[in-house]
Structure formats: C-alpha cells, structure tokens
Amino acid sequence: MFRFAPYVLKCLWRHRTRTGLTVSGTAVALFVFCVVTAVQEGLDRLTHSAGAERTLVVFQENQFCPANSRLPEDYAPAIARLPGVRDVVPVGVFTNNCRASLDMVVFQGFPSQQLRAARPLELLSGSFGQFEQQPDAALVGRAVARRRQIGAGDPFTVGGVTVAIVGVFASEAPAEENFIYTHLDFLQRAPGRNAVGVVTQLEVQLAEHADPDTTATAIDDHFRHGPVATTTRPQGVFQREVVADLAETIGFAQWLGYACLGLVFSLIAATTVMAVQDRIKEHALLQTLGLRPLRVFGLVMAESLLQSLAGGLLGIAAGLLLLSWWGFSIGTEGVAIALQPSLRLAVWGGSVSAGVGLLAGLAPGYQAARTEIVPALRQA
C-alpha cells in the first residue's frame, strides 16, 4: 500500500487550496475539542484525585463560598480526638472572587509547621526555610505565577491582602498550582478580615481503616449544637458540590466539543466526496490497470485520514501549547479546575481525529471502489 503513498500525497497537494482549507477547519475544530476536553479532564482530576477519598473537608453548614464559612479554630483539637481521625489541619481560605472566574486568586493559610506535611509541593524557586521565618511570606503555584507574571521577591496584593512571594511551586495535583499558600495567622490578621481564631475549613486526614462517611457524620454530630454547625464531606465530594453548577456548563461544553467532531466529519467527508467525484475516471483507470476495488477504497481512505490527522494534530498541538503556556484554570468559590496539557489528551485527540477521518472516508471510498469501470471511462 505504501507504494501508492506518493500518489495520495500528490493528489492532496494538487488541490492544496481545498486540502488546506479542510485541514485548517479540522485544526480549529480539534483545537476547540482539545480545550473543552482539557476542562473536562481537569474536572475529573479534581473530583477523583488521590486525596479525594481519604481527606475530609469540614465546612460551615450550608456554606460553599470560603468568605462565608467561619469555623472556630479550636474545632481542630476537638476533631483530632474523634475516632478515625489521624490529623487535622485548620485552613484559612481567602479568595478575590466567589463566582466562576478564569482568573481566580485563592490564598490558603496554613499553620506554619503543617504546610509541608499537608501539601506535597515541589519548590521551583525559594525555600521552605524562608517561608517559615517570614510572617507575610507566600508560596505561589506555578499556574498563578505564570498568569499573573509574578515570582520570588515580588510583593503581591489582592483584595487588600499583600504578601511577599518567597517561592514558586509545582504540584502533582495541577489544581494546587492555582493556589497561593500563606501563614494562617497572617491571613487571619490581614486588614479587614477580622478572622482571628476563625478558619474557613478543616482538613481531616483519615486513619488507615476509618470509614469516611462514619467519621464525617461523627464530626457533624459533635458540633450540631456547638456555636457553628458543620458539614463534613470527603474532599472529592466537597469539590464536586462546589463546582456543580460549573460542571453542568462544562458538561454542556463537552457536547459542543463533540459537535466539533461532527463538523470535522462533514468537512472531511465533503472534501473527500468532491475528490472522488473529480476523479471517477482516474479511479476507473486505476482499476483497469489492475488495482483491486479494495485498494481504491484504501487510497480514498488514506486521503481522508491524512487530512483529518494533519488538521487534528495541528489543532491539538496548538491547544496543548496554549494550555501549557498560559496555565489556564477555571475557578469558583475557592476551588480551581486546572486546564493541563497531557499525553492522554494528545493521544485521545489524535485517535479521535483518526477515527473521524476514517469514518468520513467510508462512504466516498465505497463509492470509488464500486465505480463501474466502463461507464466511468466513457465519460467525456
């Protein structure tokens, strides 16, 4: 079959305007598909991450926005004494924007000694030592640093809170890279926050065999009649509920992504049908020379596949580049969905464009293979 590769390529090259338009249309569609899929992937990653099951988040009852959840910090030692609990970290969360946003800034304040244990961060610059010594120090995630163009040594102010950046970190969980970590007491004392002794949430690490739901119920029961009632959920569930509205939109966007594939199908199929109809005589000639019908079918499929692959790979490459340069994230109520390039995305996009190309080639390929030789040759 490869012996005919030059022929296929030359046919595509001959109609380069048509081929170019088809390829660029496919590229645009696959670009959109890639970005939309990245959002969906980010969402899945968020709700199914490693810690999603074994970490509980304690929040003020009926609240989702970090600005509205105010729990006494001394809930932490109380929870630590409950069965099934291995560790409790009080966390202050401060965000510039509780609504859905493409540029959400989230501060998470940790007790100085507990950040390293609670968050597996890999420092790209700066040091934990400096962070621990300096009260207003902050470590920023790679994605925020990129988006806001800030780095170690810069001051950074959002919503009246000013921190001194002492390092940039990367994390295995891409969503983390959208956060800025500070000291809890610094965040509590920040001007206008009025939050001394108050935290936004408590993160509970479960003991090895503890059941998440039982423990969560135990925590909520414990504080039912306390000064502030709580709602405790596994982290995955919590995040899923926070982004629920957004998830609906994302689900809808995913359909738009599939619609893009439909578009690619029509585009490639139309071009290939045209190419076949232009060359009815040529295909009859090839059969006269001794090409089996199946081979003619294969040639048409190859043409279709090459166009969709070329467009698909271009679009996906553009999408992945954009995602990796920009460090996009979609955030709401202090939870970030990170848009990440990934090998999986590349492979998936590549296979999808190949699949669509093959599907689009079926009908025209069949048409070409079924050409009645004599009538086709007789055509003027």
Place this chain on the structure above:
Amino acid sequence: MPLIEIKNLTRQFTKGGETLTPLDAVNLTIEPRDFISLMGPSGTGKSTLLNLLVGIDRPTSGQIVVHGTDITRLSRARLADWRAAHIGYIFQTHHLIPVLTAYENVELPLLLLPLPAAERRKRVEIALEAVELTDRADHYPRQLSGGQEQRVGIARAIVTNPTLVVADEPTGDLDPRTAAQILKLIQRLNVELEMTLFVVTHDPQVAAVAARRLHLDEGRLIEAPGADPVPA
C-alpha cells in the same frame, strides 16, 4: 494452444425497455503474437468487445478463456489481479494521471507486481526508451504534446510485458503525422517485442498493418481472408 478463446460471447444492453445486442454469439481465437485489427461502423460494439476481452466489462453470456481460465467467472478482485499481470491497455485519450510525471505514470502498473524497486526502474527505463521519451521522464502530462502523451500511455501499457496489449482507437485523437508515428510504434511492439496486439480502429491504415483484420457488424464478427499486412 491458442492464447485466448472467445466462445459464443454475447453482450446485451437494456435501455428503456429496449434490448440492444452489439455482440451476438461472437467466436474468436487469438494466437500468441497475433496482430489483430477490428473495424466496423460506429456503435457496433467494437469497444464493447475489447472491454470484455480485458475483463472490465461482463458478458451477458459466453466465455473468454485465457490460458485455460475463463475470466468471465473471476471475481472483481481476481480480475483486477489478472489484468495487472496480463493486460496492457492503450486508450484513445491517453488517460494519464495528471499529478504524476511520465515516469511515475509508466511505473504505476508495476507497483501492483511483486518487483523490487531496481527492477521497476529498469523496466520503466526500457519502456520509456521504446517510446523514445527518456528525456521527458520527469515531465507532467500537461507539459507533453498529445502525441507524447499517447506514447507515455503506450509505455505504460507495455511496461509489465503483458500477455495481451489492446488499443481502442489509439490514433483517433491525433493528427495524421503523429498518428503515423504511433502506428509505427504499435507495429514495432508486435514485430520487435513480439507482443500480441488487439487494436480497434476506424483508420484503414492502422488496419492495413495488422496480420489479421476483423470486421464487426450487426453483432457478427467477420475475418477478412488472409491478406498480407503492409510491411513495417
């Protein structure tokens, strides 16, 4: 043993309830190295006979036995393989592939045979030399004259060294001088390369050089009695 035996070959077309029978129980035997010309009024079925002979059309009834195989019973795919190995087809209008050079057009039928690249190259060069187009190998069809295109078409038809070379009005589209050149070339295929030729034509000069002259009329094939061909 004859090369090809056509037995009781009938081809009918039905169009709008009317049945047309251009070939009505035709019989013909072709021996190796025969040079056969076929003449007859327009629309009598000459092309139809030729197309049946190379297996791109199916008869209504009858047999075409080549080397002991009845090709009318082969599947489309097997028939394609058979054509690749045994048939060279020279068209009235050359039917070259516009995106391929003269060289690549001639090489095309060889791609279907299990030949190494070096052997293909050798054969293409020999075929192009036979039609005196070695210096035009890299030209595209649009860069060639009508006569040159036809010669490329001939090179493509002979490059596989086929059992049978057929031509359907090979000089029909050419001016008299070019037609004479092409005719010489076709004659050489038979005399020097010892190829078996079956040529459909309206041109008495073409018919005159053939050793066997057939005439098709009213569905019947008539062979002119042993007139000697005009010497090359």
